[in-house]
Amino acid sequence: MMRRMGRPGLVGTMARTAVIAGTATAVVGGVHNRQEQKATAAQQAQAPQAPPPSPPAAAPAGDVDITGELTKLAEMKNNGLLTDEEFAAAKAKLLNA
Numbered sequence: 237m238m239r240r241m242g243r244p245g246l247v248g249t250m251a252r253t254a255v256i257a258g259t260a261t262a263v264v265g266g267v268h269n270r271q272e273q274k275a276t277a278a279q280q281a282q283a284p285q286a287p288p289p290s291p292p293a294a295a296p297a298g299d300v301d302i303t304g305e306l307t308k309l310a311e312m313k314n315n316g317l318l319t320d321e322e323f324a325a326a327k328a329k330l331l332n333a
Contacts, residue, residue, distance in 0.1 A: 305330050 244252065306327065313323040 302330060 309318065309323055309326050309330070312318045313320070318326070
């Protein structure tokens with residue numbers, strides 16, 4: 237069988253286009269993933285690494301302003317400093333003291 241010389245046929249052109257498009261997509265995806273990883277690493281490096289806050293210890297009932305303490309706990313929970321479980325535990329300690 238003789239090999240055709242000159243321009244590639246329709247199938248050859250489509251195959252070449254598919255290879256070029258696939259390569260471009262892979263390169264763009266790799267670059268995007270690498271940039272995203274660098275941005276995440278930079279953001280984590282800038283964030284202060286403080287230990288998670290522990291719920292405040294309950295003081296004796298006679299010296300505690302329960303309303304003020306509950307307000308502080310609610311603010312800490314709303315700011316994301318306390319989880320729901322930590323908030324519930326601190327609130328129970330405060331109300332049972």
